Amino acid sequence: MAGYDAEVPAVQTAPAGAPVPVHDGVLARVRTQLPEFTGALQRVAELVLTDPASAARSTIVELAERSGTSPATVTRFCRALGFEGYSDLRIGIAGETGRAARTGGWSVDIGREIQPTDPLDRVLGQIMATDTRAMHDTAALLDLREVERAADAVAAASRVDIYGASGSALVGGELQLCLHRIGIAAWVWNDVHNGLASGALLGPGDVALGVSHSGQTREVIEVLAEASSKGATTIALTSFPRSPLADVADIVLLTATQATTFRPDALSARHPQLVVLDLLYIAVAQRTHERAHASFQVTARAVAGHRASREVE
Structure with a gap:
């Protein structure tokens, strides 16, 4: 998208x-x-x-x-x-x-821009400081009641469709892998045609989750609106609570960002987004503990043969 x-x-x-x-x-x-x-x-x-x-x-x-x-x-x-x-x-x-x-x-001035001549230790400190601040800000903004509502919906869903564009699609893919690992039927879509087709096939009991830092990505808004029109529970992950994406969602999960030079808001939003989705994933795993535990055991055995053996001298 x-x-x-x-x-x-x-x-x-x-x-x-x-x-x-x-x-x-x-x-x-x-x-x-x-x-x-x-x-x-x-x-x-x-x-x-x-x-x-x-x-x-x-x-x-x-x-x-x-x-x-x-x-x-x-x-x-x-x-x-x-x-x-x-x-x-x-x-x-x-x-x-x-x-x-x-x-x-904070060990580094949050407001200072990274300069082209800054040494890597200074750049590392700035990245750590800004990401740490973004995590704290996200924790302050996030409504845990909304996370619980989202987790309840995902845990009970027949299927979960996740939508995003560019970096947001990568973030959505991480959630899809986590949910799939614990036995939740989840798909991720980053093409508007396929996304609209998937949204059109959803219904009551299904979940559609759209990821967009700005909440203004037209394609993500369209597919979430399509899923909503079919009766699916819709979830938005965004940094803007009054954005168009948030307006079409039943549940809104908020993130905060700290932009720096070479890392604009859309890129700096990735780590806070992953933290929120990791929290959502853990909450779903808690609600489906027996199935999640069994799925972990089955998938671990399935891939065990592809791990390199380690010889001890």
Whole structure:
């Protein structure tokens, strides 16, 4: 499937008074919604991400002045994230930056770009730091109740069809291999024609899972919508909860990313995607323990003869 860049949906404000979970990563939510912000809201978001500790210490007037906006804009920014006001945002950022400080923080500046002349040890440190941060942000964003719903659906499914394009197809292929190993009938499709045909053959009791970092890949949206129209349970794995892909899914699993030079968002999303799908796979294996255990034994015996023998001197 070819990638598709659609217009980013407009910012949607969370309902007034909606509770914001303490464990929910504030900065992760800002990064997730950053592409949806425009103009003044985007300037506030970028300032918060550039120096969160300073943002947590600033008054609403100070943050507005530093971002070249107004206190009213900062208030709109807070409400777009689900906070009632600026004080709640400050508390959330302060708590998050405080936890990072207590655990030693990140060994490498997350915001620093990798330079062409950087030595490999510096590049390795940057990759480790950004991936680690992306994992923590994903854990903060992920709704485990949605993972449980997805695991229940997959464990009970007659078949599971997985759709993705480019790197997302590779991620989907990893899940297909894992599910197949524990006796779950699963297929992965990366061609829109074959994907639409497979989606058309699904029905109630089946599961269709679409993988797209942006949630805007037209082909993945189309095949998930086709599967949904036939009554299949649909799952979206994306970094954008208000994306077109999320809109056509019954269950949405969220990931966070940390882009660096030479690793744009779509590539840096791969490890968080794999972590979420690994969690889903483990949850399915727990729910089908006896079948999963028996399948592991059968498949292990089947491939045992192709392992090189090791002679001990």
